[in-house]
Amino acid sequence: MKTLYFNGAVYTGALPLVQAFVVEDGLFTFAGSDTEAAAFAGPEAERVDLAGRFACCGFTDSHMHLLSLGSALAAADLARHTGSLSDLLQCLRDFDRDHPGQGWIRGRGWNQDYFSDVSRLPDRRDLDSVTTARPICAIRACGHCLVVNSRALELLGITADSPQPEGGRIGLEDGQPDGRFYDNAMQLVYDAIPAPNKEEVKDMLRQACRMLNSYGVTSSQTDDYCVYPTTLPWETVNEAYRELEAAGELTVRVYEQSNFTSLPELRRFVEAGNVTGAGSDLFKIGPLKMLGDGALGARTAYLSRPYADAPETCGIPVFSQETLDEMIGYANRQGMQVAVHAIGDACLDRVLSAYEKALADCPRQDHRHGIVHCQITRPDQLEKIQALGLHIYAQSIFLDYDIRIVEERVGPELAATSYCWKSLLDAGVSVSNGSDCPVELPDVMAGIQCAVTRKDRSGALGPYLPDQAFSVQEALDSYTVHGAEASFEEDRKGRIAPGMLADFVLLGENPFTAAPETLQSIPVLATYLGGRQVYAG
Numbered sequence: 001m002k003t004l005y006f007n008g009a010v011y012t013g014a015l016p017l018v019q020a021f022v023v024e025d026g027l028f029t030f031a032g033s034d035t036e037a038a039a040f041a042g043p044e045a046e047r048v049d050l051a052g053r054f055a056c057c058g059f060t061d062s063h064m065h066l067l068s069l070g071s072a073l074a075a076a077d078l079a080r081h082t083g084s085l086s087d088l089l090q091c092l093r094d095f096d097r098d099h100p101g102q103g104w105i106r107g108r109g110w111n112q113d114y115f116s117d118v119s120r121l122p123d124r125r126d127l128d129s130v131t132t133a134r135p136i137c138a139i140r141a142c143g144h145c146l147v148v149n150s151r152a153l154e155l156l157g158i159t160a161d162s163p164q165p166e167g168g169r170i171g172l173e174d175g176q177p178d179g180r181f182y183d184n185a186m187q188l189v190y191d192a193i194p195a196p197n198k199e200e201v202k203d204m205l206r207q208a209c210r211m212l213n214s215y216g217v218t219s220s221q222t223d224d225y226c227v228y229p230t231t232l233p234w235e236t237v238n239e240a241y242r243e244l245e246a247a248g249e250l251t252v253r254v255y256e257q258s259n260f261t262s263l264p265e266l267r268r269f270v271e272a273g274n275v276t277g278a279g280s281d282l283f284k285i286g287p288l289k290m291l292g293d294g295a296l297g298a299r300t301a302y303l304s305r306p307y308a309d310a311p312e313t314c315g316i317p318v319f320s321q322e323t324l325d326e327m328i329g330y331a332n333r334q335g336m337q338v339a340v341h342a343i344g345d346a347c348l349d350r351v352l353s354a355y356e357k358a359l360a361d362c363p364r365q366d367h368r369h370g371i372v373h374c375q376i377t378r379p380d381q382l383e384k385i386q387a388l389g390l391h392i393y394a395q396s397i398f399l400d401y402d403i404r405i406v407e408e409r410v411g412p413e414l415a416a417t418s419y420c421w422k423s424l425l426d427a428g429v430s431v432s433n434g435s436d437c438p439v440e441l442p443d444v445m446a447g448i449q450c451a452v453t454r455k456d457r458s459g460a461l462g463p464y465l466p467d468q469a470f471s472v473q474e475a476l477d478s479y480t481v482h483g484a485e486a487s488f489e490e491d492r493k494g495r496i497a498p499g500m501l502a503d504f505v506l507l508g509e510n511p512f513t514a515a516p517e518t519l520q521s522i523p524v525l526a527t528y529l530g531g532r533q534v535y536a537g
């Protein structure tokens, strides 16, 4: 059965816009003018009048955490209650009242920079004022820091004498645990929280997919194995996805950024047949994903010099150079793609050096290894990224918050050469876009606005390095064409062209003619996956 979508403003992945396209059996089979498309579709075709509306390919979020999002949707939503510490605590009290029991209260999304009443991180005593009867774990928006109450510390057995874990820190005040856990130390807490079972995982994924569809996202490159790393094995995550796929309930195409922290684990995964590209159009194994450092907000991104606003620290590298070399070298030899989170420039140095060694040892034509985030950079590193042929997983939406802190944190010199995604694009590097959700909402139009304006979402701050702004077309491509390149699927999706998967969105306004500062308010009217409507606004 052919369906003709006509009388629209259709961005196919190239300009000029066309009016119409045809879908058959889940694929685009034609794109062009109304007359041509009608002739191609024939008189029997079903006809859908787009009434002048804008259509483009479904969006790819090239780095996020789908299961974490689902898990966050089943926890207290602290991101909406971070205007003050007292608001945050009230939100947790309400959650406790609405979800009575003995189990953990989980919440995520606070950021002390937005507190109007205090200017510090919450601590154990704050959370004790919510309850001491059951454990609480409240994760910062960045995911690199969390705070627990005294009941949780008791369950965890954390005392003043507990050893500090490598690549992380247990917060202390006057020698006593203050309830704060940074980076690798957070694992101690995660290990204590019981993991959901497979049915609960499927429920979380269903909800998360529904949310993505509402923002026009039809493909997610997602890092899921680290949500409950010791209690929820990757096998269960994969089974949950495959069962959802078999039941026709997976409404987002998933490319799993397979997160491993040790070579034996990675080896077991690969030897079980999990290599990049294995799977179907709906669930596929993606790259080896590694987390190289922390985040800028929490001052755990690993810098080549001390933080300008905290000279006692350069941040925290998660892996030694040896471990990076070993794991990236192995993955590269096995034909796996690799994607490493690097926010600070010192972390980027290590990752680039590991890629250089791996590719010298075993050269590959089309490896598509990449850097996730790629925020704090120096010009020499941008050149190396191009020379190595790396892919960049950018998050333009990070500008919304980071504009406030980047210069403060790293100083004017590094700030002047950071978030340089346009320079990379101009140098021929493939730059995709995403949200790192649940760090940020998977709000593509807001991401497009930040990419184009280089300002925060309100428009009050910035522009930050305006010569790094994307055009609207470049921004759209970063969420479509280049997103597909990140998963080796540019011949399968990312454009409206014959033979491509019919994933598309209808928007309330044409972003090419909208004022840049209004892009984020363009509504997603409908989202289609393989020609099937999965969201209607």
Ligand SMILES: [Zn+2]
Pocket: 063, 064, 065, 223, 436
């Ligand atoms: Zn991430």
